[in-house]
Amino acid sequence: MRSITFSLGLVLLTSAGLASAQSLLTRDNGAPVGDNQNSQTAGESGPTLLQDVQLIQKLQRFDRERIPERVVHARGTGARGTFTATADISALTQAKVFTPGETTPVFVRFSSVVHGNHSPETLRDPRGFATKFYTREGNWDLVGNNFPTFFIRDAIKFPDMVHAFKPDPRSNLGNDARRFDFFSHVPEATRTLTLLYSNEGTPQSYRHMDGNSVHAYKLVNAQGAVHYVKFRWKTLQGVRNLTPEAAAKIQATDFSHMTHDLVEAIKRGDAPRWDLYIQVMSPEQMQALDYDPLDATKIWPGVPEQKIGQMVLDQNVDNFFQETEQVAMAPSNLVPGIEPSEDRLLQGRLFSYADTQMYRVGANGLSLPVNQPRVAVNNGNQDGAMNTGHQSGAVNYEPSRLQPRPQSAHARYSTLPLKGSTQQAPIRRTQDFKQAGELYRSYSREDRRDLINSFGMSLAAADDESKHIILSFLYKADADYGTQVTRVAGGELARVQALAAKLQD
Numbered sequence: 001m002r003s004i005t006f007s008l009g010l011v012l013l014t015s016a017g018l019a020s021a022q023s024l025l026t027r028d029n030g031a032p033v034g035d036n037q038n039s040q041t042a043g044e045s046g047p048t049l050l051q052d053v054q055l056i057q058k059l060q061r062f063d064r065e066r067i068p069e070r071v072v073h074a075r076g077t078g079a080r081g082t083f084t085a086t087a088d089i090s091a092l093t094q095a096k097v098f099t100p101g102e103t104t105p106v107f108v109r110f111s112s113v114v115h116g117n118h119s120p121e122t123l124r125d126p127r128g129f130a131t132k133f134y135t136r137e138g139n140w141d142l143v144g145n146n147f148p149t150f151f152i153r154d155a156i157k158f159p160d161m162v163h164a165f166k167p168d169p170r171s172n173l174g175n176d177a178r179r180f181d182f183f184s185h186v187p188e189a190t191r192t193l194t195l196l197y198s199n200e201g202t203p204q205s206y207r208h209m210d211g212n213s214v215h216a217y218k219l220v221n222a223q224g225a226v227h228y229v230k231f232r233w234k235t236l237q238g239v240r241n242l243t244p245e246a247a248a249k250i251q252a253t254d255f256s257h258m259t260h261d262l263v264e265a266i267k268r269g270d271a272p273r274w275d276l277y278i279q280v281m282s283p284e285q286m287q288a289l290d291y292d293p294l295d296a297t298k299i300w301p302g303v304p305e306q307k308i309g310q311m312v313l314d315q316n317v318d319n320f321f322q323e324t325e326q327v328a329m330a331p332s333n334l335v336p337g338i339e340p341s342e343d344r345l346l347q348g349r350l351f352s353y354a355d356t357q358m359y360r361v362g363a364n365g366l367s368l369p370v371n372q373p374r375v376a377v378n379n380g381n382q383d384g385a386m387n388t389g390h391q392s393g394a395v396n397y398e399p400s401r402l403q404p405r406p407q408s409a410h411a412r413y414s415t416l417p418l419k420g421s422t423q424q425a426p427i428r429r430t431q432d433f434k435q436a437g438e439l440y441r442s443y444s445r446e447d448r449r450d451l452i453n454s455f456g457m458s459l460a461a462a463d464d465e466s467k468h469i470i471l472s473f474l475y476k477a478d479a480d481y482g483t484q485v486t487r488v489a490g491g492e493l494a495r496v497q498a499l500a501a502k503l504q505d
Helices: 016-022 053-063 155-165 176-183 187-197 244-251 257-267 283-287 320-325 344-361 434-442 445-459 464-477 479-489 493-501
Strands: 004-007 010-013 076-085 103-112 127-135 138-145 217-220 226-235 273-281 305-316 338-340
Touching (some): 053 155, 053 344, 076 127, 076 257, 103 305, 176 445, 187 434, 187 445, 187 464, 244 445, 273 283, 434 479, 445 464, 445 479, 464 493
Antiparallel strands (some): 004 010, 076 305, 127 138, 273 305
8 A cells, every 4th residue: 555644745655666657757737758858840950849848838937937037137237229230131131120221229138147136247157148129120139148159959958957057946055066967968068168167258348248149040031032140249349358366356346347337338428339240051051061050059160251230339228127127038029031040949939038028027018118119019919917008999800801900921931841750859960069179279378277277166066977077078179178177177087088989079
């Protein structure tokens, strides 16, 4: 007979068979999970499917973990300005925001990613670089980071990754061992971990860092032709980062050095500027590469960059809460001529960001002044909390002869040929370590020294097995990199070399 003990509201099931069953990974309804590593896609290179209930449930639950602070990107700074298009790229896209000479109002929210709302801005972290363009055809949100790559390539792992970065749930204290336990299973993170532990993980200011879309998007021209694109903001102030010593010194005197720098620069009329560049590939070029260019852990080396415009931020916000806190950025806010690619991480973010903003600021959050588009909103969406609109018509549906709402043919999505069956499987062209090694070798001797020390001291806290697996990733990327971090972390080099020999690049 089963023995069941009730203690402090917890039910402890002592039957060996039932305990074994409970150890299986399940969804919230108790059903077992078949694959928690790969989202379900339409064939090998097709988009992610909405029917993947494990992906959707993980993202929904993750989006609702904090009230009211953002789960990620909680610590932020906002500013207003304009973007001016300078190049004719109509052969690539019909997006009006890129009409040469077109000036578009923008709102930018810079942020840290993992740390909380009142954390020091000196803490090691990627930095969010999210831009809302109030275009003539609606709002376009380019939601990216200062790093050009990300830690994972599939959105189904995003909640797990952030949980690993967040404080230990037992003590609410940081715990590097938990982080490396997770990343020892994620070799594709090697390049972005290198960025994080380099001095690029501690920018000197928001004005002195670049921004990246991270993901590939699609540009669609008036004839429906598709090209893939990555966006990059290049600071005209120059890229500047803090050494570990400089970061510690600033943290002792200034809790908000990056916010102070941006606000004061705009106040004194020293408006920061960034040029916007794109990298473009055709679908045929994408297939010819030895890595998957839709993998968010990869950059596009050797693909030419083209300058297409410039942004200037010349206005501080009038009210931090009403603008910086209530701004609702989401990669799903797109305009005709710009579409999402099949990037598996982006496909999940299309749902997750809009969903978390709806949870955070409400169903009518996009009607708040900072989120309101320049153009009139005209649809049948209605009601919900804090609805401040004034709709007087009888027609809240479509189609209708009484109040027609014509559709725009030029706003139809592009087509994507598909073949094969649905699947849950990793991508084929992983190439997890090559770009990490190239990044390491691009650093100066001084920057390598800081990277080795920062990474090694953090990694020393990991459990023995995870530590050596991570070290083998670094060694596979570059033998000197792995050797030097092994020395600082207190690892065994022969063991690291043996593990690295088994890895596929």
